[in-house]
Amino acid sequence: MFATERRNVILEILQEKKRITVKDLSKMLEVSEATLRSDLSSMENQGLLTRTHGGAVLDSPINSEHTFSERKKKNRQSKVIIAKEAVKLINEKDCILLDASTTALEIARILKEENMQLTVLTNGISAAIELRDNPSITVILLGGMLRNGSMALEGEFGLNILNQIHVDTMFTSARGFTTEEGLTDFSVFEVELKKNLVKRVEKVIAIIDHSKIGDNSIASFAKLDDIDIFVSENEVDEDLQQSLEQHQVQFILAD
Template identity: 75%
Template sequence: MFATERRNVILEILNEKKRVTVKDLSKILNVSEATLRTDLTYMEKQRLLTRTHGGAVLDNAIPSENTFSERAKRNVESKSTIAKKAIELINDKDCILLDASTTALEIARLLKENNIQLTVLTNGITAAIELRDNPAINVILLGGMLRNGSMALEGPFGVPVLNQIHVDIMFTSARGFTVDEGLTDFSVYEVELKKSLVSKVEKVVAIIDHSKIGDNSIASFATIHDIDEFITDEDVDDQLKEVFTQNNITFHIAK
């Protein structure tokens, strides 16, 4: 088990039990206590949990740098450029899904002024508000838990809606992307939802600005095999392009 996978399992255990000991984790994961202490120290630095004597407890607070308002200030031009390319993939009368990322919000802002008939599902509160005044767009807000500092409804509560609706395209961003881990994020709650969404849609389009390529976060929600199209704002190296080709991923550079 890779370190990222192991840490994801630790978060899942904490999500269920709220607290855990190193000794119990060692038995569950069959990993040395020394390795687990290193994991917990790393995860505490990421503000995902709080270390205790002999274990850890779940930390529900979102780090300030990862709040929606702070993320919305970063790489604004790149996100806008990616959004303009993304809407070229949308056809009249499509049913699309926008995640709660700030890049997906840029797509919503463009669609708000677009005369196109759509059904849009989203777990992003801000994206839903942007689209509500366009009479040609039906907006379905997926239910879930709202945490402090977040504009995303998270958790599995919105999944049953997808069992009743055929979704043509899901547009999703991430905290990071690597070939080995795929699309990763820092919130175990949102990852849980995104995993379910990815498994139920017709096509997954990754909308990833250049700063996130090669970066990694705590939990993976989509592997390289789950992605159908990949949009970014700068060219990538030939090795990554070859990986995309081998996995039948259509690569777009937004200009």
């Protein structure tokens, strides 16, 4: 089991049990306690859990830097710049999917003022609220579980609707992006939802600000081969540019 897979399992266990000891984890995963202590330390640095004597507890989302209210304040100007560029990729009568990210929320805020006929699917409660008063836009909220401190509906409850609707484009952000892992996130439930969404849409557009490039979260939901267009507000380095070209990913610089 790779480290990212193992940490994903640890997070799933914590989501269920809320606390766990290193000794119990070692028995369950058949991994050394030293390796697990290293895993837990790394996950604590990412804000996913809190280390305790002999184990770990799941962080309360309300106190976490990962809450929606905290995330939407971070790098907002970068997200607005990216959103303005992303909106240029939307055509009249498109059916688009916005994830529950704060960057996708900025796209919703722009679309709110546009006179464009669209169908918008989203698992983001805030994005749906922004768009609800625009009579030209049909908003479909994907159902799911609402976690404390989150504005995202998570899980696979809303996937059936995608069997009835053709989605042109998915706009998605992430907690991290690397060439090896692609787009990564820390919520097990959101990762599973996004994996399914990526498979069911025509085109995937990654909307990633500079702070997330080179960072890696708990689990991947889209590899480079799954991405069609990559939008960021900063130039990327030569190595990343080459990787994007090799995988036929179009890079768009938002400015």
